[in-house]
Amino acid sequence: MRKIWAVIRREFVERVRSKWFWVSAILGPLFFAAIIIIPLHFAAAGGTKAIVVVDGTTSGFGARVADSLARDSAFTFAGLTTPRSGVLDSLAHEVGAHRLDGFLVVTDATVERGTAEYHASNVSSFRDIDELRAVLAALALNARLERAGVDPGTVSRAQRPIKLETKKISGSKTTGESSEQSFWLAYVMSIVLFIVIAVYGVNVMSSVLEEKTTRIVEVLVSSLRPFELMLGKVVGVGSVSIFQFAIWGLGGRLVLSQRAALVGNLSPGDVGREAAFQLPPVPAATVAVFLTYFLGGFFLYSAMFAAVGAMSSNEQEARQAQQPVVFLLMIAYLSVFALANNPGSMYAVVLSLVPFTSPIAMPVRWAAGSVGLNELVGSLVLLGAGIGVVTWIAARIYRVGILMTGKRPNLRELVRWVRA
Amino acid sequence: MTFPVSSPFPTPILILDRVSKRFAGHIAVDELSLSVPRGVIYGLLGPNGAGKTTTIRMIMDILEPDGGAVRVFGEPGGGRAHSDRIGYLPEERGLYRKMRVLDVLVFLGEMKGVDRRRARQRADEWLERLGLAQWRLRRVDELSKGMQQKVQFISTMLHEPDLMIFDEPFSGLDPVNAQVLKDAVLDLRRRGKTILFSTHIMEQAEKLCEQLCIIARGRKLVDGALSDIKRTHGGHHLVVGFDGSLGGAAQLFADKTLVSKVDNYGQYAELELASGADAQQILQRLVASGARLSKFELQEASLHKIFIDLVGPEAVRA
Numbered sequence A: 001m002r003k004i005w006a007v008i009r010r011e012f013v014e015r016v017r018s019k020w021f022w023v024s025a026i027l028g029p030l031f032f033a034a035i036i037i038i039p040l041h042f043a044a045a046g047g048t049k050a051i052v053v054v055d056g057t058t059s060g061f062g063a064r065v066a067d068s069l070a071r072d073s074a075f076t077f078a079g080l081t082t083p084r085s086g087v088l089d090s091l092a093h094e095v096g097a098h099r100l101d102g103f104l105v106v107t108d109a110t111v112e113r114g115t116a117e118y119h120a121s122n123v124s125s126f127r128d129i130d131e132l133r134a135v136l137a138a139l140a141l142n143a144r145l146e147r148a149g150v151d152p153g154t155v156s157r158a159q160r161p162i163k164l165e166t167k168k169i170s171g172s173k174t175t176g177e178s179s180e181q182s183f184w185l186a187y188v189m190s191i192v193l194f195i196v197i198a199v200y201g202v203n204v205m206s207s208v209l210e211e212k213t214t215r216i217v218e219v220l221v222s223s224l225r226p227f228e229l230m231l232g233k234v235v236g237v238g239s240v241s242i243f244q245f246a247i248w249g250l251g252g253r254l255v256l257s258q259r260a261a262l263v264g265n266l267s268p269g270d271v272g273r274e275a276a277f278q279l280p281p282v283p284a285a286t287v288a289v290f291l292t293y294f295l296g297g298f299f300l301y302s303a304m305f306a307a308v309g310a311m312s313s314n315e316q317e318a319r320q321a322q323q324p325v326v327f328l329l330m331i332a333y334l335s336v337f338a339l340a341n342n343p344g345s346m347y348a349v350v351l352s353l354v355p356f357t358s359p360i361a362m363p364v365r366w367a368a369g370s371v372g373l374n375e376l377v378g379s380l381v382l383l384g385a386g387i388g389v390v391t392w393i394a395a396r397i398y399r400v401g402i403l404m405t406g407k408r409p410n411l412r413e414l415v416r417w418v419r420a
Numbered sequence B: 001m002t003f004p005v006s007s008p009f010p011t012p013i014l015i016l017d018r019v020s021k022r023f024a025g026h027i028a029v030d031e032l033s034l035s036v037p038r039g040v041i042y043g044l045l046g047p048n049g050a051g052k053t054t055t056i057r058m059i060m061d062i063l064e065p066d067g068g069a070v071r072v073f074g075e076p077g078g079g080r081a082h083s084d085r086i087g088y089l090p091e092e093r094g095l096y097r098k099m100r101v102l103d104v105l106v107f108l109g110e111m112k113g114v115d116r117r118r119a120r121q122r123a124d125e126w127l128e129r130l131g132l133a134q135w136r137l138r139r140v141d142e143l144s145k146g147m148q149q150k151v152q153f154i155s156t157m158l159h160e161p162d163l164m165i166f167d168e169p170f171s172g173l174d175p176v177n178a179q180v181l182k183d184a185v186l187d188l189r190r191r192g193k194t195i196l197f198s199t200h201i202m203e204q205a206e207k208l209c210e211q212l213c214i215i216a217r218g219r220k221l222v223d224g225a226l227s228d229i230k231r232t233h234g235g236h237h238l239v240v241g242f243d244g245s246l247g248g249a250a251q252l253f254a255d256k257t258l259v260s261k262v263d264n265y266g267q268y269a270e271l272e273l274a275s276g277a278d279a280q281q282i283l284q285r286l287v288a289s290g291a292r293l294s295k296f297e298l299q300e301a302s303l304h305k306i307f308i309d310l311v312g313p314e315a316v317r318a
Helices: A002-017 A019-044 A061-070 A087-096 A108-112 A126-147 A152-158 A179-214 A216-221 A226-257 A259-266 A271-277 A284-311 A315-321 A323-334 A336-341 A346-353 A358-368 A373-401 A411-419 B052-059 B079-085 B101-111 B116-129 B145-157 B175-190 B202-208 B226-234 B249-253 B279-288 B303-317
Strands: A049-056 A075-081 A102-107 A117-120 B014-023 B026-036 B041-045 B067-072 B086-089 B163-167 B194-199 B211-216 B219-225 B237-242 B259-264 B268-273 B293-299
Touching (some): A002 A019, A002 A226, A002 B101, A019 A179, A049 A061, A049 A087, A061 A102, A061 A108, A087 A117, A102 A108, A117 A126, A126 A152, A179 A216, A179 A284, A179 A315, A179 A336, A179 A358, A216 A226, A216 B101, A226 A284, A284 A323, A284 A358, A284 A373, A323 A336, A336 A346, A336 A358, A346 A358, A346 A373, A358 A373, B014 B052, B026 B052, B026 B067, B026 B211, B026 B219, B041 B052, B041 B202, B052 B067, B052 B163, B052 B194, B067 B079, B086 B145, B101 B116, B101 B145, B116 B145, B145 B163, B145 B175, B175 B202, B194 B202, B202 B303, B211 B226, B211 B303, B219 B226, B219 B303, B237 B279, B249 B259, B249 B268, B268 B279
Parallel strands (some): A049 A102, B041 B194, B041 B211, B086 B163, B163 B194
Antiparallel strands (some): A102 A117, B014 B026, B237 B268, B237 B293
16 A cells, blocks of 8 residues: 555656646646637637628618618628629629628518528628628518508517526526526536546556556566556546646636736726626536546546556557547547537437546536436446446556567457456 | 574575466466575576566566466565565666656655655665765766666665565676676675576676576576586586697597587687596597697586586577
């Protein structure tokens, strides 16, 4: 036991002492923030689109559209024109020369039959198309109602939008969490889980590989059992990751407590930015689920990474051999949208029960919707059993592999190692 | 735990009883039995691929024997249970490259059951003794290869073991470190420790070992005290040096009734006498044939010669 403890301490101290640990402790959250926010930012806002309205109506409907688009934040209104001959061609030329993003052609048929044309270089942005459609629909509805003699005041009152606030029910308590916040939480958790499990798993792998290539492992396994060595290594690296989380947690708390000052400095008076800094309230139960599944996932995957390190003779071989393990870990990560949008689906339930995917899938489901206690317990039991079986197999591969040099074993040899 | 080095123990410190190890396709060690008495320097000799490292790994519990039994300190089972009393230097050496020298030594000491404080103190003493004191807080990869070798010796001796097991300890050592290691081995022997080492360099074994075992292709060829082995396997060994004229030496050496084996270098020859042949008779006939002799010496065979004689046929059979 004392020897395992020494192995744990060596792993912990050597890692925490390295400058890479502190670089990732400090830059890690920035990195996470960047990979979380940047793609969403680009998906959401593709920049404003400069468009021209071609008014072919006899009722001045085009002017109303232009007016409405000029007030719309998604578009920059670039002008109003009538469909004289050659106008469409010259506009198309402008779009081709990237001086204009597109043009909208409205005619009397727009009000009568609900048809209009949008010519643009990019017509795959759902957000832009939806926005245009909504603007046109509202104006067409107005025009039709007015033509039927309805008072414009009544029309505008009738069009007052409904703001649907979503409140998540967790257990049977309504929380302050909105559906958007739930999704965000789930999304962020999946990224953090994926990266941290992968990074620290690879740490275990290179640690095994180092002892193997330097041959220290011979001295070690003549002093303690291979399984004890592997266990010490996994626990040691795991405690570094927990320490890392603790630093991130404390750092995050510090940043949040200084939020007002930070926001003030960034952009005084911009309400939208303050909202961006408003983290969703994360219930203690979610934190517990997150950490439990992180630890479970870490133990499961680092046992596999340890076996990969043991069966390889150098970094290059290890990089190849780790790929199946990384793919396995990626399954749940790549399913995060399906999991968060429909946490009750069969697919989501299966992923959150299978031990290889549950470490990411279950926290995501938990954050996105409510998970029954029996499901949670079942998933944890399966994860525990999975860790047991995988560790047993990995330990047997490890035991033989750490002393092997030369060619990487094929699957049949691996099976023989496990059976031996 | 202290061990009374002076008290004569009836049981050997290490016994192998018909130990075997098979790998896919070949038998590395085949029913090998040997017994290492306490307080001796014991050599495990054999050509490359003879099974020396596999044997040592089984003693150290790094590999499990497929058959037979290992007894260390009189108890069944390999060395892991006694790792606190065994120092082990594997054939291929290495240390954690990024760790500080002192930290590596303390950690490896802990692996051998020494508590941190004591390990640190002893590591400092050893580093001082081997002239590495100013390197104690440097990273291992900043040290020269020779210095790393010294650090590795220290790690095997830090816990003051009763039994040392060195696998090819002299291979890859520079002459200075070879001397350091040899002195350390002799010093340990004086203090009543037991040292087992493997080698394929017979000159070293001949100078250091009191007891030895020669193996080839996983099987034991001979074991016992060096002096006994020389007596029984040495034969009558004759060294002849010529001073210019060979006379009728060539015909004489070809006479199977006198010489059973000859290793002729021209101006120098090593002969093995045929059974019943008389060295004096050969001397007379050499002189009579006109040979001028600078040297005529009856010798016991070198360990090297015995080794080649024993292992040669095995190697041919392979």
